[in-house]
Amino acid sequence: xxxxxxxxxxxxxxxxxxxxxxxxxxxxxxxxxxxxxxxxxxxxxxxxxxxxxxxxxxxxxxxxxxxxxxxxxxxxxxxxxxxxxxxxxxxxxxxxxxxxxxxxxxxxxxxxxxxxxxxxxxxxxxxxxxxxxxxxxxxxxxxxxxxxxxxxxxxxxxxxxxxxxxxxxxxxxxxxxxxxxxxxxxxxxxxxxxxxxxxxxxxxxxxxxxxxxxxxxxxxxxxxxxxxxxxxxxxxxxxxxxxxxxxxxxxxxxxxxxxxxxxxxxxxxxxxxxxxxxxxxxxxxxxxxxxxxxxxxxxxxxxxxxxxxxxxxxxxxxxxxxxxxxxxxxxxxxxxxxxxxxxxxxxxxxxxxxxxxxxxxxxxxx
Ligand code: GDP
Numbered sequence: 277x278x279x280x281x282x283x284x285x286x287x288x289x290x291x292x293x294x295x296x297x298x299x300x301x302x303x304x305x306x307x308x309x310x311x312x313x314x315x316x317x318x319x320x321x322x323x324x325x326x327x328x329x330x331x332x333x334x335x336x337x338x339x340x341x342x343x344x345x346x347x348x349x350x351x352x353x354x355x356x357x358x359x360x361x362x363x364x365x366x367x368x369x370x371x372x373x374x375x376x377x378x379x380x381x382x383x384x385x386x387x388x389x390x391x392x393x394x395x396x397x398x399x400x401x402x403x404x405x406x407x408x409x410x411x412x413x414x415x416x417x418x419x420x421x422x423x424x425x426x427x428x429x430x431x432x433x434x435x436x437x438x439x440x441x442x443x444x445x446x447x448x449x450x451x452x453x454x455x456x457x458x459x460x461x462x463x464x465x466x467x468x469x470x471x472x473x474x475x476x477x478x479x480x481x482x483x484x485x486x487x488x489x490x491x492x493x494x495x496x497x498x499x500x501x502x503x504x505x506x507x508x509x510x511x512x513x514x515x516x517x518x519x520x521x522x523x524x525x526x527x528x529x530x531x532x533x534x535x536x537x538x539x540x541x542x543x544x545x546x547x548x549x550x551x552x553x554x555x556x557x558x559x560x561x562x563x564x565x566x567x568x569x570x571x572x573x574x575x576x577x578x579x580x581x582x583x584x585x586x587x588x589x590x591x592x593x594x595x596x597x598x599x600x601x602x603x604x605x606x607x608x609x610x611x612x613x614x615x616x617x618x619x620x621x622x623x624x625x626x627x628x629x630x631x632x633x634x635x636x637x638x639x640x641x642x
Contacts (some may be wrong), residue, residue, distance in 0.1 A: 280305065284315025297329070297493060314479075322456055324449050324479060324491060334495040337478070338368035338441070341490075347373050347433040350406075351442035351451055354378040354393065354413065355515065357400060358634035359500040359611035360443040366406050372439075375432055376401060376408035377425060379447040382415035383515040385553065388641045396638050416451035426458065429489075437487045439478075444494035445502050452491050456481055501537070501612035501633050504590045509582035513537065513613060515555040521617075522552045522560060528623075531568040533561040536580030538610050538629045539572065539594060541565050545623030554614030558582075592631035600624050605640035617642070 280289040287298040289310050299313050314325045329337075341348075348369045353360045357378070365374065378397055384390070390413055397411050409432055414421035429438060442448035479491040496503065502510055512535075524532060527547050532540045535558050542548070543565070552560060561580065563571050572594075577584050583591045599608065601618045608627055609615040611634040618625065627635045 280310050282312040282315055283309045284311050284319065287312055318479065324452050324456065329493040329495060334493065335368070337492050338365070341439050341492075342368055342370045344437065344439075345372070346437035346439060346487075347375060347409075347429065349375045349377055349429065349438060349440045350408070351377050351379055351440065351446045351448045352397075353443075353446040353612075354380055354397075355383065355614065356446070356500060356502075356612035357397065358609070358636060359502075360446045360497060361404060361499075362441060362443060362495055362497070363404070365441070373409040373432055374406060375428065376406070376411045377451070378411065378413045379416050379451060380515075381413040381420060382418045383517065383519055385519050385521055387521070392639070392641045396641070400638075414451070416447045416454055419454060422454055422458075426455070433487070435485060435487065438483075438489040439492060440489065441492050442494055443497045443500060445500065446494070448491070448494055452479070452481070452489075455489060499611070499632050499634060501630060504587065504592060504630055505582060506586040506590070509584060509587045512557045512582050513555050515614075517556060519553050519614070520556050524550050524552065524560070524562065526550060526562075529565040531563050531565045533563070533568075533572070533580050534558055534610075534613065535582050536572065536576045537582060537591075538613055538627065539568060540608075540616055541568065541626040541628070543598070543624040543626060546620075548623055549619045551617040551619065552614065553617070594628040595631045596626050596628050597635040598624065598626045599637060601637075603639070605642065607638045607640050609634075609636050609638055611635070 281287065282289055282298060289300050289312060290296065290298045291300060291302040291305065293299060294313065297314065300310055304310060317323050317325050350362065350365060376397065394411050394413060401408055410428060412421060412425050412428060414425050440448060440452060481489040483489060501513070505513065525547065526542045528542055528544050530542050532552070534552065534554055572580060577588045601623050602621050604619065604621050606618045607615040608618065608625070610627060610629050617640050629635050
């Protein structure tokens with residue numbers, strides 16, 4: 277059978293996977309002209325649907341924009357900074373400036389010092405080989421910081437095109453949909469277009485001066501905890517509201533389980549307090565360190581969940597990371613899940629997190 281192509285963007289039509297590009301419901305193939313769901317929603321609702329890609333295809337896109345002029349916007353999830361990092365971006369974007377935007381600022385507790393977070397993001401970016409022209413915090417969902425972001429984009433693009441990149445789940449589509457709403461009048465239609473040199477469509481949002489903002493597909497990053505969970509579990513770990521920090525006074529040789537997704541062992545040191553910042557929906561269980569292994573073996577997926585259901589099979593085994601904390605107020609960040617603030621120095625602790633999920637130390641943001 278002849279391969280059907282979308283009349284909007286030209287992509288090959290497929291009917292199997294709604295999350296992949298080119299999806300159209302099987303029933304729609306009866307029509308004379310077939311349009312993929314993404315183009316359909318864009319045309320009819322001016323709304324962008326997230327599509328995702330794996331590494332190689334994504335690199336092809338980055339290569340495609342390497343020699344163009346313009347500004348690159350990299351969107352990261354501040355809750356999953358390391359997990360949503362795209363490695364080697366600086367190498368691919370050539371001479372273009374990169375504006376780093378941290379999304380989901382609405383879930384930060386009020387006590388967090390935003391400048392500290394921005395400074396940490398700058399330092400982490402530098403460690404990872406990226407020198408952004410600026411770092412901004414926004415909530416695409418609530419619209420916070422969007423006006424400043426739009427002004428900054430206008431300034432930094434210097435009359436050139438803009439390319440938006442990001443991993444899946446960072447909120448890139450939510451961000452772009454906000455831009456579309458502010459850039460289009462009632463009844464106006466956004467165009468999709470093929471990007472020369474790749475087989476993939478980039479969505480083009482025209483700007484007043486003839487230039488455009490291009491949305492790239494979200495890259496699937498296997499370090500993201502999100503990819504190991506089914507939809508229900510992902511909902512449970514993804515904070516929707518401002519985090520409520522939970523304080524625990526622990527003695528040495530006590531353990532806290534964060535659902536069944538991570539485990540925190542207080543190994544040695546004086547009685548001390550630890551503050552957990554994770555989604556309010558996640559249950560924390562306290563136990564003795566000596567009982568922790570058997571509790572996990574016997575209750576994973578029930579008392580210790582998520583993971584549950586399908587996620588149980590998808591979850592990689594937990595890996596232990598030990599730290600001797602020397603400085604007061606240190607955060608142990610479990611990418612995509614949250615962080616634990618160690619209030620006092622001189623303690624030895626261990627964090628067990630799914631294999632591939634980064635665990636890093638940072639100075640507390642409070
Ligand atoms: P994409 O895969 O990067 O295009 O991400 P989406 O825009 O589809 O968003 C992924 C998830 O993050 C969804 O559950 C969104 O509701 C959520 N999200 C997006 N932006 C924000 C935000 O600013 N704050 C919060 N709390 N959640 C957000």
